[in-house]
Amino acid sequence: MAAEFWSGGLYRSALAATVAVSALAIAPAAHAEKYAAIVVDAATGEVLHARNEDDPRYPASLTKVMTLYLLFEAIDSGEVTLTDRMTVSRAAASQPPSNLRLRAGDRMRVEDAIYALVTKSANDVAVVVAEYLAGSERAFAERMTARARELGLESTTFRNASGLPDAAQVSTARDLAMLADAVMNHFPHYYHYFQNQQFSWGGTTYRNHNELIRTVDGVDGIKTGYTRASGFNLMTSAVRDDRRVIAIMLGGATARSRNTHVTELVETAFLALGQTPGTIDPGNRPVVFAAVRTPSNPNGAAEPMLNGRRLSDILAEQTAKAAAEAGPEFARELPEYMPEYMEGDGTDQAAPTEIAAFGPVDYDVASEFLAAPSDYIAAPVAAQPEAPEPSGFLFDGSAVADYNAAQIARATAGARVADYTRRQTRRR
Structure with a gap:
């Protein structure tokens, strides 16, 4: 045998x-x-x-x-x-x-x-x-x-x-x-x-x-x-x-x-x-x-990649930009931890409508996080409004409070991903 x-x-x-x-x-x-x-x-x-x-x-x-x-x-x-x-x-x-x-x-x-x-x-x-x-x-x-x-x-x-x-x-x-x-x-x-x-x-x-x-x-x-x-x-x-x-x-x-x-x-x-x-x-x-050389940085974190960049870097960049635009009040609402990410097959493909602006990607996220347009895929390429005016409204007429709430929702998307990872890790 x-x-x-x-x-x-x-x-x-x-x-x-x-x-x-x-x-x-x-x-x-x-x-x-x-x-x-x-x-x-x-x-x-x-x-x-x-x-x-x-x-x-x-x-x-x-x-x-x-x-x-x-x-x-x-x-x-x-x-x-x-x-x-x-x-x-x-x-x-x-x-x-x-x-x-x-x-x-x-x-x-x-x-x-x-x-x-x-x-x-x-x-x-x-x-x-x-x-x-x-x-x-x-x-x-x-x-x-x-x-x-x-x-x-x-x-x-x-x-x-x-x-x-x-x-x-x-x-x-x-x-x-x-x-x-x-x-x-x-x-x-x-x-x-x-x-x-x-x-x-x-x-x-x-x-x-x-x-x-x-x-x-x-x-x-x-x-x-x-x-x-x-x-x-x-x-x-x-x-x-x-x-x-x-x-x-x-x-x-x-x-x-x-x-x-x-x-x-x-x-x-x-x-x-x-x-x-x-x-x-x-x-x-x-x-x-x-x-035959050992791969460079073989002990590096094999976290999800999007168009050659770590998703954590993309999310951190997006969060920093949102915080700068929304001011100190927004910063106080941010989570106190960096999010983890879902685990699955790293070569899974996202829906074409989600990646049209980025081209091919190395990693996809769970479908439950894509029910609405993906925050950390769509947000980096979305048009950002100008800084709020003293009157409390943006140039497009939307309230500053609404704008801040939307940015907070985006930044905290990582918390849902972290919860998902913890649930999967506890599975037996």
Whole structure:
């Protein structure tokens, strides 16, 4: 079994590789809080490169690979068919982005759910699958953890089916590489779903978040993930000339830097595997990776980005501008803390009407905060009225009090986001 091989051979080769890499003293940033990586030759289990591979990390939406693993098992056992229709519960419909905005009572085919999990990374669909297979998400998470142990994932614990924030839901780069290998070995007839590049639902077409499928030769899967606590994660696999590598990176500061780093890992892996075994000692392969640099600032806060800028910077800039325009009375009304931000899939896209003035964005916010035009997206480009006149009215005729109230509402939008994050963090 693949799991037996990985739990034995991989661990032995990992030890040798880790010792060799440590001897190189590649970079002091290897002990960063979020960053971890591992690159493995899938055919032999040899670890070609590893950094922090056994340190606990938040898997984020890489969790959905295990959700799909159990769904594939259920299909193969005859418990479920691809054409079965699953009913959306209120709990599933309430899941934050990334989601399909399903409504309670909606019905979804199993195969559509697979596409939604792989392509859109939909959290509401993950709960639909969990409830369909186990009755509740909690029971399903227990089943996920038990199956992980059977596969040899000794450092992995699941508390939900989506990967949304939970302090107890952890894994390691090594365990996630083993999970990727298990999916490919046990369900090769379903692996093609991870190659799918787009999915349509409700009149909207979603693109696969894994950009490497389109940009790196040989990459054919499998999953991205993001929460603020985890950073930008990527589980990927590539094959060239019948040699397959599995690469895991956790804790990227941005989606772009993550993709760049994993691309470098994959390319370097194939370079290492191309060395002539008869003349090059495989034990020296880590030397090839010495040129692969740890991402800059791997321990940086992986907070949401909008058009290349941190949302906290945008909000702080907006608040300062509003305070300067409204005067000291407004400043006294501001919250005494900097807001936190929602967590979900970092590559989720906002509605086109919200981002027309900014162009493509790296992060979206929860739909509950977009019921009205988004404060911290629309406000920076909205026309601001002139400073209030002594008479108590602005030049456009609106009362100063109304203007101040509107600005306070904008600035305190972050408080709603902070409350949302705390609620999600407490979920079990």
